[in-house]
Amino acid sequence: MNVLIVDDEAPARDRLRQLLDEDGAHTVVGEAGNGKRALELAAELTPDVVLLDIRMPGLSGIETAHHLNMLDSPPAVIFTTAYDEYAIEAFEASAIGYVLKPVRRERLDQALELAGRLSNSVLGDVARKSGISERRNHVCTRSQGELKLIPVNDVHYFIADQKYVSVFHADGQDLIDDSLKALEEEFGNAFVRIHRGALVSLAAIESLRKTEDGRTQVVLRGGGTDNDEGLMVSRRHLTNVKRRLKKG
């Protein structure tokens, strides 16, 4: 199998490479020192398995695994961790492959044998149970097999349109696979639902304004109200939107 090693610590990567090289049954196709680099390499090298450290700066292992799932042919993920009592409990409960550092050869072989794909819901479950990171810091979008990470802080709003959800952010507009409901659950403390199909970042809202026909409209910071139909506040959500804006 082709293996991609992801760990922010060089000695930890070396150790995995030593073990895999000696074994001979698997090929190390690449090494990455952080989550972002891991996603690039995974898209480029299409490894079968990713050995993924959990505690990394920037994108955590759990978030990286989430985004890896967005690839056309997502790799199997095996987590490596030194000591995360809760995470390990959560992994065991969800039958997720993991190896403990210092890594033992037999344990690594075993995990590679059993490596399988992880669904997003299982990952979310583990993150919740272990309190590693409740929320992702990025949403992920895909164009021609390439992954693009959009920092959640840069997102202005999400609009659900029939089958897809569009994300409007500082750098433009993209389609993502997440459902609006899942996004609201994950980012609910920073975003507010203004109508059935729109979730707006509280930080991006400048004010509310009444239109001529008596409806209420969201005015975004930087004056982006071009999408006039999209950013109407429905009557059902109006009270809540006002309450959230007051609090924020």
Added chain:
Amino acid sequence: MASAPEANDKYSQAYLPDFCAAGTILVILLVAELVAIVLTLASFETSNFLTELSKMSMYLLWLALLGTAVMCRLRPWAEKQGNTQAFVVCFVVLEVMCLLLAEFTYQLTVTFGQAVIIDDTHAGFILRTFAISSIVIALAMRYLYVSSEWRRSIVLEAQARISALQALIRPHFLFNSMNTIASLTRSDPKQAEEAVEDLADLLRANLNASEDRTTLKEELEVAAIYQRIEKLRLGDRLSVRWDVGELPMRALIPSLTIQPLLENAIYHGIELLPDGGEVNVSGKRVDDDLRIDIRNPVAPDQSRKKGGNKMAMANIRQRFELAYGSRATVDVEETDASYSVQLQFPCEEGVV
């Protein structure tokens, strides 16, 4: 962020017992009765002991019950005051109550023409009540204070011992270090050897942490060893600037305080920064105190997740409080981009 008031609040509750509880009331009545027996025994009127005792008992039980009721009401307020202030106020209130009751009793006996109960002049009776109640109340309060101090010191000591245990190296660090060493044994055996030696020294320092204080020199050495091990793992991402030349190396410091703070700075700060960063450890003399400041940058999205360092911080606070009482402060300064801990404690040199 100041540690002292928090801790005082927690312990002053033990100073006064719950005067509203049945058990306490029973004890007070018992003590009042004992005082009545002592006073009766001490008087020269021994012909009808039981009659005298019953008169005395009745009077003292009145005083005791009323006093308990007053304290029951006064306690919630007194808990919030400083020891001296609470003592003075409780004493004065109880004394005023005793005098009022004495006056009331005297008037009662005069009105009902049974002055036989009180074989004394008006002023004499009031004065005697005042003198005896003052002594008894002062003794009782002194007793309560001493026993609460004793309980408090036991609690503090036990907590300090637990804290010292908790300060032991994070398992996360230990396992990561071993993984690093496992990796180095092949790629760089010499460095692996040094890492094992460093790790052993660090563990030894941890095991000796039961000694409450050590010299700054030793404490800084332990921290430097720790830094070396972490450096192997984190490479260029970690740098530490030591600005401690001004500190007297023979001064004493509670053992394992700088190293855990450095560990926190790395674990919660440097490790979560993609490009790493620099921890600043600086120390200086401020009059008769030493001031040590450990500062680290934090990842922007990390600063919101507060509370991770609470345990280590609580534990260092406790040990500083036990060692120096209110003469030391442990302050935390948190911004979006940095986290810093300032220790200030008296400069004391000694032999360890």
